[in-house]
Amino acid sequence: MTKRIEVLFSEEVIAETVGSLARAVAAPRPDDLLVVAILKGSFMFAADLLRALHREGLAPQVEFMMLSSYGAGTVSSGSVRIVRDIDTDVRGRQVLLVDDILESGRTLAFARALMAERGAASVKVAVLLDKPGKRQAACEADHVGFVCPDKFVVGYGMDAAHQWRQLPFVGVVVDDADKAA
Ligand code: IMP
Ligand code: MG
Numbered sequence: 001m002t003k004r005i006e007v008l009f010s011e012e013v014i015a016e017t018v019g020s021l022a023r024a025v026a027a028p029r030p031d032d033l034l035v036v037a038i039l040k041g042s043f044m045f046a047a048d049l050l051r052a053l054h055r056e057g058l059a060p061q062v063e064f065m066m067l068s069s070y071g072a073g074t075v076s077s078g079s080v081r082i083v084r085d086i087d088t089d090v091r092g093r094q095v096l097l098v099d100d101i102l103e104s105g106r107t108l109a110f111a112r113a114l115m116a117e118r119g120a121a122s123v124k125v126a127v128l129l130d131k132p133g134k135r136q137a138a139c140e141a142d143h144v145g146f147v148c149p150d151k152f153v154v155g156y157g158m159d160a161a162h163q164w165r166q167l168p169f170v171g172v173v174v175d176d177a178d179k180a181a
Helices: 011-026 043-055 106-117 176-180
Strands: 003-009 033-039 061-069 080-084 094-102 122-130 143-147 170-175
Touching: 003 011, 011 043, 011 122, 011 143, 033 043, 033 106, 043 094, 061 106, 080 106, 094 106, 106 122, 170 176
Parallel strands: 033 061, 033 094, 094 122, 122 143
Antiparallel strands: 003 170, 061 080
């Protein structure tokens, strides 16, 4: 059983798109931006987006939050748990939540509500990938890199069973044995 990865979004295409996202985020010239990256999946996207924001002349602060969603696929009311919280007070701040994929919307709906409840002046959302067909919670992103087909994707920070996060591109795991069958 050989597994290989079929490239969906290449390194070059991702780099271009991240540059466009940074230009869109920087356009309103936010003066007090706090980027909150949702771990683990967003680490590579967040790192590239932050460097692109720097190139646009912004100097955002950066925070990390680890969230875990339960019940996706099994329990329709799947809930979200804070595994690691941010250390920064968000009161009055312009928060930009950064995540890898917007799928059911539960994770980002939770994070957005949490930041608003804590008194953020504004909360925006940037995601690399959007799977609009899978939405369960009312949550849309302000900035979307790519609309993603309804396939399980890996790479560029995203994993399948703790593997493939290191890939510099986004791809789909293909099982050649399955294809032959
Ligand atoms: P949701 O929007 O709450 O369903 O959560 C989306 C999260 O599920 C993302 O941040 C990813 O961590 C994970 N996820 C969803 N789809 C995929 C995928 O295709 N590959 C890897 N992780 C995924
Ligand atoms: Mg995630």
